[in-house]
Amino acid sequence: MIRSRLCIALLAVLALVLAGCGGGGSSSGPTEIAVWHGYQDTEGEVFKGLIAQYNKDHPDVKVNELYSSNDLVLQKVLTAVRGGSAPDVAYMFGSWSPNIAQIPQVVDMAGEVKNPDWTWDDFYPAEREAATVGDKIVGVPALVDNLAIVYNKKLFADAGVAPPSPDWTWDDFRSAAAKLTDPSKGQYGWLIPADGSEDTVWHYLPMLWEAGGDILSPDNEKAVFSSEAGVKALTVLQQMAVTDKSLYLDTTNENGPKLMNSGKVGMLVTGPWDLSQLSDIDYDVQVMPTFAGSSGGHQTIAGPDNWVVFDNGDKKKQAAVDFVKWLSAPEQVKAFSLGTGDLPIRQSVGKDQAVLDKLNQNVPGTAAFVQNLNNVQKVRPTVEQYPDISEALGQAIVAVMLGKEQPAAALDAAAQTADAKLAEK
Template identity: 30%
Template sequence: MVKHTKKAVLLTLLTVNMIVVSACSTANTSNQSSAAPTNDAKATAGATGEKVTLTYGGWKLDTITEVIKAFQASHPNIEVKAENTPYKQYFTKLETSAQGGTMPDVLLMNGPNFIKYADNGMLKDITGNIKADQLDLNNFPASLVSLYSLNGKNYGIPKDYDTIGLWYNKKLFDEKGVAYPDASWDWNKLVEAAKKLTDTSKGIYGFAAPMMNQEDYYNTILQAGGNVISDDHKKSGYDQPEAIEGLKFLTDLIQVHKVSPTLAQMTETAPADMFTSGKLAMYFDGSWAAFTINQNQDMKNNADVAVLPKGKKQGVVIHGLGNVISANTKHPKEAWEFVKFLASKEAAEIAAKQGGAIPAYKGSETAWLSAFPQYHAKAFIDMTAYASPYPVSKNTSVWNTYETDILKNAWTGEKSVADAAKELGAKMNQALAAEK
């Protein structure tokens, strides 16, 4: 009776709470008890020498076709069928497949959706597999390992990651005689430089402070010594003084220092577009921006990147995808073999050469860096030493909506940052309490 109740709750959660995030991924719930294999020793077609076909769900899987080929070459009895879905449709499709019993054997997962799927028994606990095969999780950033762990159990292996850096226009810096950003920069140096670089008569701003969570205020909250959510995912940090300070640093750049475009301006034209058009001297953006900037002929050699400036401390949010296994896969042994291969240095280096994201396997980032030799892109990797996991809970999408709805009043100046942050904290705490 308890099992059936849990299944009904799971279906409701999946239907109501699917997430689509920036940064930055199917099981039969009605037959979960009878369909889920009891252990990895269960006989499968692969174990008898017959060919097994695994489905691998995700987006941008065209960046790892060579990885799949390498795996199949070393595992001739296992065929991997990639089910590539555009990111914007991926989680909607996953919701449908979760209810219909067609979840891929292996799939990409992101942080905001992870807890919901793991906590409701949709993902396979691979802690035993990791221990049995002595897979060293120290090969991956600890913050990413933590992102795909729940209640002391491992459900995913990090695939790749992204951090946020301070991108800057060298040409604009040179014209004003301003020294380039480096690891010594703090908030005060950023503000000082932004004032010198701002020239509104030419439509040029020193810095852009948009209302973006992963790229902007999640980082400044960390730099102020605060957090967005507690480590146990049960309490909001928005109503605390440190979070308020981190938010206010950004809004002051617009309202007090006048070195950033307004929210309305940045809504009309994204900071990334302002930057590549030469109208913006600095902004925060992810490691993924390296590819886009490198494709812009006017900007590719005029741009560079540095680590984020520190506030009271250094801080940056890290997010990355993980490879997980469906709890209901009919081929747990083969699925684990594939995930284990995806977690290898060999797979990481192959993927990096093909043009994917920064590989999560430590020491295999060289191929990614070599694609952008003119940038100090190693800054993105250096920051993993003090990075904090992307803030998530079981139903992240609920309070993500509150962030957007409430914080815009602080960005426009209609409410004080403190009032907006306290309102957001209260609403978020209500949402977190309802997750129990």
């Protein structure tokens, strides 16, 4: 029995020696990396095509893709990291950056992207900011979007209302929404997500910024949205929902495109993802309104997501970094954008008129969203407590729109909740 164990041990040592000398076949094959993503349908097919191209052009690497729901990937990654089976690359929401920065296996890309061949400055500023936590860069941009006004041209014409213009104010917006509202037809000027989720908050934040306010203090220690600017922005929503009754409150956050398509809503403030669903109406896209006399401009909000690289050993890490670099290079960005209709993540591609024309040809209005990326001046704060802050703010906004709270009191209460969460270190 002892002799058998000794033979087994010797064989194991011999196998290791042979492998170290190149005799164990696996070391001579391509380096395999696993990429987790949430792409489906057209996006999924285009992404698979890019991976196939990469594998063909790089025979020393084999990229294996695995679908993983975007909403669940953070928990899956954390579980995989604990089990020693982290992916090599994962598509992860930009709002998770503070949480991602705490994972030891995440590769800090700061040293990589400073190399000139990355042309890091070609990514939109909001994308770069959303990937940065302190002195770390936790990912490389994978997706970018923004909000703008999408409006039904026929409803505007029928109501005798001039369509939205690039210099519209929130007073103009409110006035148009009131004229587009017809209770006898069940028709509303504007629809807003009113479930208290991040989508609700998203619609409020550009208004807050345009009014001159912000979410947190510069050091991210205190909530500052309960301000004169915060009240000013929320009062507009109160006036439209409670006083004018021109605002349809979508408490399920599921009815926007459907009601827009059926002619029951004159305007949505939404992103490029909804355009392909508006097949039954003649629509157009315009930038967000601003506040009269404010220096905040026509700001919008972007939700950049990232490709995050994990350290599974030097060889796999380098292969993963190289793949992400290739995937986010201008040529592949252009191919992915034209194939899917997603906005290009690089400024150079977004300025290419041929790309804009093709995007608009495929889905009218997409080019306006590309150009609207120039109106993204701020991003949500990269703090771990942001989900709690968003929840408190979202509930405050909904309470005001339902007529249950006044703007100042609701924002004060939400700010107190946010401060308490920020104090938890």
